[in-house]
Amino acid sequence: MTVMEWPAVAAGFTPAEPGAVMAGNRVAAVTEAARSAGVRVGLRRREAQARCPELQVVPADEARDAREFEPVLAAITELCPRLEVLSPGCCTFPTRGPSRYFGGDRRLALRVKETVEATLGGRATVRVGVADDRFTARVAADSAEKLSPNYFQAGEGVVVIPAGGSADWLANLPVSTLAIEASVPEDLVDLFRRLGLVTLGLVAAQPAGQVLARFGFEGALAHRLASGLDDRPAHLSVPTVDTVVELAFETPVERAEAAGFAAGALAAQLEERLSARGLSCTLLLVVAETEHEERSERRWRLGVGPMKASVAERVRWQLDGWLNGPAAARPSAGVTLLRLVAEEVSPAGGSQLQLWNQPSAAPQRVVRAIARLEGLFGPDAVTVPEWRGGRQPGLQAVRVPAATVDLADQPATPARTRSGEGGQTPPWPGMLPPPSPTVVFPAGDRALVEVLDERGERLRVDGRSGPATPATVAIDGRRRKVAGWAGPWPLVERWWDPDRRCRQARLQVLLEGGDAHLLVLETGRWWLAGVYD
Amino acid sequence: MEAMQAIRATDGLDGHKLMSMAGLTSAAELEAANADLDVAGPLHPLLPEGVAPGSTVVVGGSVALALALVASLAGVERWVAGVGCGPVGLVAGRELGLGWDRLVLVEPPDRESWPTAVAATLDAFDIVMMRPLGRARERDIRRLMTRARERATVLVGVETAGHCGAGWPGADVRLRVTGRHWEGLGEGHGYLRRRRVVVEASGRGRLAQGRRLELWLPGTGGAVESITSPVATTSPVSSDGTGMEERAVS
Numbered sequence: 001m002t003v004m005e006w007p008a009v010a011a012g013f014t015p016a017e018p019g020a021v022m023a024g025n026r027v028a029a030v031t032e033a034a035r036s037a038g039v040r041v042g043l044r045r046r047e048a049q050a051r052c053p054e055l056q057v058v059p060a061d062e063a064r065d066a067r068e069f070e071p072v073l074a075a076i077t078e079l080c081p082r083l084e085v086l087s088p089g090c091c092t093f094p095t096r097g098p099s100r101y102f103g104g105d106r107r108l109a110l111r112v113k114e115t116v117e118a119t120l121g122g123r124a125t126v127r128v129g130v131a132d133d134r135f136t137a138r139v140a141a142d143s144a145e146k147l148s149p150n151y152f153q154a155g156e157g158v159v160v161i162p163a164g165g166s167a168d169w170l171a172n173l174p175v176s177t178l179a180i181e182a183s184v185p186e187d188l189v190d191l192f193r194r195l196g197l198v199t200l201g202l203v204a205a206q207p208a209g210q211v212l213a214r215f216g217f218e219g220a221l222a223h224r225l226a227s228g229l230d231d232r233p234a235h236l237s238v239p240t241v242d243t244v245v246e247l248a249f250e251t252p253v254e255r256a257e258a259a260g261f262a263a264g265a266l267a268a269q270l271e272e273r274l275s276a277r278g279l280s281c282t283l284l285l286v287v288a289e290t291e292h293e294e295r296s297e298r299r300w301r302l303g304v305g306p307m308k309a310s311v312a313e314r315v316r317w318q319l320d321g322w323l324n325g326p327a328a329a330r331p332s333a334g335v336t337l338l339r340l341v342a343e344e345v346s347p348a349g350g351s352q353l354q355l356w357n358q359p360s361a362a363p364q365r366v367v368r369a370i371a372r373l374e375g376l377f378g379p380d381a382v383t384v385p386e387w388r389g390g391r392q393p394g395l396q397a398v399r400v401p402a403a404t405v406d407l408a409d410q411p412a413t414p415a416r417t418r419s420g421e422g423g424q425t426p427p428w429p430g431m432l433p434p435p436s437p438t439v440v441f442p443a444g445d446r447a448l449v450e451v452l453d454e455r456g457e458r459l460r461v462d463g464r465s466g467p468a469t470p471a472t473v474a475i476d477g478r479r480r481k482v483a484g485w486a487g488p489w490p491l492v493e494r495w496w497d498p499d500r501r502c503r504q505a506r507l508q509v510l511l512e513g514g515d516a517h518l519l520v521l522e523t524g525r526w527w528l529a530g531v532y533d
Numbered sequence: 534m535e536a537m538q539a540i541r542a543t544d545g546l547d548g549h550k551l552m553s554m555a556g557l558t559s560a561a562e563l564e565a566a567n568a569d570l571d572v573a574g575p576l577h578p579l580l581p582e583g584v585a586p587g588s589t590v591v592v593g594g595s596v597a598l599a600l601a602l603v604a605s606l607a608g609v610e611r612w613v614a615g616v617g618c619g620p621v622g623l624v625a626g627r628e629l630g631l632g633w634d635r636l637v638l639v640e641p642p643d644r645e646s647w648p649t650a651v652a653a654t655l656d657a658f659d660i661v662m663m664r665p666l667g668r669a670r671e672r673d674i675r676r677l678m679t680r681a682r683e684r685a686t687v688l689v690g691v692e693t694a695g696h697c698g699a700g701w702p703g704a705d706v707r708l709r710v711t712g713r714h715w716e717g718l719g720e721g722h723g724y725l726r727r728r729r730v731v732v733e734a735s736g737r738g739r740l741a742q743g744r745r746l747e748l749w750l751p752g753t754g755g756a757v758e759s760i761t762s763p764v765a766t767t768s769p770v771s772s773d774g775t776g777m778e779e780r781a782v783s
Contacts, residue, residue: 366612366637369657373639373650381640385623385633397623402637433724434755436625438596445620469721484718486725508725514713516725530622532715532725533596 001076001112002141004125005029006089010068011058014123018052023060032125065089075119079112090141092134105130109158131161133230136170139177166228171201175226178203184222188215192222200226243281243342245270252291252334256323259288259335260316266340267311274345281307283344286315287337288322294331296322298375299343301367311340314368321375329378370402391431391491392502393518393530394440430491432506437518437530446527449519450474451507461488461505461521473509475517475528484510488521570606570660570687574630575759577605579734579746584706586659586685589678591701593692594710596621597629597750598732601757602708603662603689604630611659614639616651618664618691628755648673655686664691674701706736710750727752729760 007029013019015032027043037052065088080093102108109128129140140159178184203226212220288296300314383399451459454471488505505521516532569583592599615638641650681688717726734744752758
């Protein structure tokens, strides 16, 4: 099935309007009116406008072509469910089943033609070709008017090549016909012509093996096409389904529970639509909008089982975090629109769990809980540790937001790079040996401590004074005697970097009562960096 | 799901309760969820019967003990959530055997929201380690313990000094470090090398009479080690520096 001059139709021209679609300063498609004025595909813009001064010119847009073709495909799907789109404006489908149903290839072809023309509101010329192979059918559809062999009645725009007649029908066509197949290079067509193989019949008459030896795979492909054989088995797409459902609320919904309830009904509707096609949704996009056009979007991966309850729960979580979140992020009005988009679908029943399966790497429940907590407290509140290496206990481990880590992708065995256990951890000279402190305070969150020596003076560490001897340490105002200590060990890191430089001295102290602490001297004061609790 | 329904039909189990257990979809998960969690490694003599899923363990007196317990309960398979464990040393946790690959940390923004955070993690994780921000309310603790029992999740509460507010009424297992003695640190030389602790376990059932275990927590290298040769002294708590100097390493 071919819609003639599809780009022009997709651009919204009616046949009576002189219009052209330009690609790179050349005419790519023209309307009927423009054609009768002498505008042809391949002309320069200036030439085209000279021939037809009232010509309306629109730039080419492949996305538009494809988008506008969707309703056409949907209409054809009603007649023939298994489609293959060759390019926007052109698609093929196997006819055996539908033909039997509609009473023959010819009836089916006419039916398709009528349906498509009706869908396009009569704006386009539609041609349908039926043949044993895709190439012949396409040539037949394209050339329905130009050629007048015995097999079609002029004017209906439908050509039916009888079974087994493809090669005969193609035999008299010029070799340049091959050029409509994108996989046949133009050079090759030109070469055939120069070699005297001016018709497809002459090409097909050559021994296949020698064509392959002389012209390679492209030559073999051209030979197959010219012989009326298919270049590949049909690749049929799963029928397109409308995967979007939405619901507009007349009165804005303020409570997440209410929205979740509505979402459950919406999900049931989507599930019904999908399961009618034997599909199930594996990735769902939930969009909520308020009156003031604030949006909350989140993708949820869905497991097996009925969608209704699980979607309702997820929408509730998502909106709970959004509607009751921190004031800055909270929307200014209630939710007025809820949209569910099935972003990924898979054949239903394809995800059967094993009865005695091993627990998976990241169970759905964990991923869901993380998403829920992120919704409640923001993405930074949920973290996973990652090994970075360093000399200070607080810097060896960093916490990265769990949202940025693919937990589901982790292997089941615990040899991993995230934990730094997989490879050898490089040595960090100057690092305190294990055991590490079990409580570590980050640099901005340390308490000031007072460290006094035997004379009751503040303990100083510098190159000139003698060994430092801490005698008492006061933490939170509680003064305790030092039972043992080691250090101070100086540490100078990144002196070249004004922002991240670090110059400190570390001291392990054991206080009376058995508490051990890690103290750090930085900017002339002692801080509590960690506790060996 | 079919497996679950089958069990419900044949065994006469309370199917609705089964279904409500966090995300169980197959019989294997059900089996895993119902098995007691073994306490492996040096802590084994303390809890040889393991910890039943859904029970609450309160650890007092030492963060290292909490980390070691969670590590031995978790093994390599179970997912661990740490709620409010902001300042807990992750490197120390790793040295004690707590893997990072199945560890997720949640920091509730304020003390009002931490029960919500714990409840949400109880639904999904196998072990939840929580450290109440500030003073925990007894009502919240009770509710969370009930929820843990429903969801067959082990709840490990970490009591830190100064935050022992609620006291965790009705906890199944209580572990407490009662004596500690660091080795390796001298007067200006050596470093903190290992610590000898006395851990006391109490709780319900067989734990009612209490147990006592001496351990290196942490031992040399940071991991928990059992003490192979029993030492005569029963009070290893020492605050004076005299005993330490002999063992100090320089």
